Amino acid sequence: MREAPVGHLADPELTAYIESERHASGPTPRQVGAVEARRLQRLRAATRPAGPALAEVTEVTVDGPVPVSTRLYRPTLEPTPLVVFLHGGMWTIGDLESHDGLCRRLAVAARAAVLAVDYRRAPEHPWPAAIDDGVAVFRWAAEHAVELSGTTHPPAIAGDSSGGNLAALICLRLRDQGGPLPAVQILACPNTDLTLSRPSTRTKATGWGLTTDAVAWGIENWVPDPRRRADPAVSPLFAVASAGLPPAVIVTAEHDPLRDEGDEYAARLRAAGVPVRHRCEPGMVHGFLTLAAIAPSAAAAGERLFADVAELLPR
Template identity: 70%
Template structure:
């Protein structure tokens, strides 16, 4: 059962949004399916105001597997690169759904941003998305090409299921001997596909993202139930998190994924991985894509982008 409305919601706009969703939540993901969910998400993305202007935007194919990607370059000067992995329950999300996020990120940090159009479930179940993300990171670490012009640190960043992919890519690269990105940035990440943490029950419905929708996405990506506790899909279950890149982990108070993200940050710290971690008060899952709806969500996003900028300043 959902918790009662919290009087400490970050702003009136977010409160109104959640009240509207509670009044009309729409059909569950498992009743709609991936194709219709993608169509609806594309319509929502088209209805949002366009992202800020940026010096250079180009769609590319990169890496040995010819993975689709979109490059955002805030200036002609070569510099650091953020490899961005979008969220969407491993089944939806694309270059358009996170276009505003990537434009804001590039302008705020001064880094080039490469948004990865990895393969999605159910057409391409695990490990296809991880394979694509690892391939792109290896390609970037080898210098990319003249279109991207990597000259500086490489950071991998993902939100929600994209945070899951970022964590899994770092684990695989560590176990295979690198090359590791300089840092990892995880925004409200999925780290436990068994959905066993307490917030998956206390925030199960009524907060924008439902646990049943997340469970449906996990089922599409990892059809075998016994595999969802495998550390190759649920990084929280990895026996050893030592030797991973420094991390920024940011979660949201009113999010069913909150506790698994917080737990992963704690486990990284216990493994002596440098971690900057906070839980954003009063906001919900997906705040990076809610900036046009809620000033508080926009501010939470700006704080995360500032974390990335600080991280890049430290490692340049």
């Protein structure tokens, strides 16, 4: 039985936002398609407050399977750790602009340089294009860490939502290819099971912002062949061997259709001996990292994650 869209949200501001989302009559991504969904996403991103000013923000092109655009955020020109960041957006509609404010906040709060990756998106570029781009950028960043952030430490890797899926898959591929491995993997509300078979995809399917149908639409664009979606190169939760992966920070949200698969991935890594710091944020919804200007509770949840990252990054 589908759970009714009721429950305790973390504060009145988040409640008001989710209520407005529940009653919104705008088109869904499935209804309008990728190109129009991207345009609507850009309009929405433009209404969000700008993130904090930084010492340096530069555009950098990385040679990969194809040239990959990236954006480097530096909170200071002093040496800092480096984080390679993969944005969310169902592998389809997110971009550097949709996550610009988040990258700025992460850079300041974690005291780290952040290299955001403008990977190729579906449906024009289905699996594994985004992973290929992310691996190429991470390898390049590891080789150029000194010029990017002034440090010789290996970079960390981070991602939210579908970007968390990419970050986890990049770690698996790098491990299997002999490295270099990220110092830490930071996964916020990650997709780890593209078969959508965990209970929260049903109990939290509608009424909490992100819908399971929207996730399914993104999956259909990125991995058109349903038979491939249980492949561990697509769904990291199905990886038979999870040992040898970098330490992980994994945060999930109570009212998120992706909650169970994120929680299970944290448990799977921990059982394999990977150090894991995991927290399910009570009263929170998917994508809370981009809702800091809307709800104090979302801002506070983000600050808790950033504090974990700051503590665990090599310095």
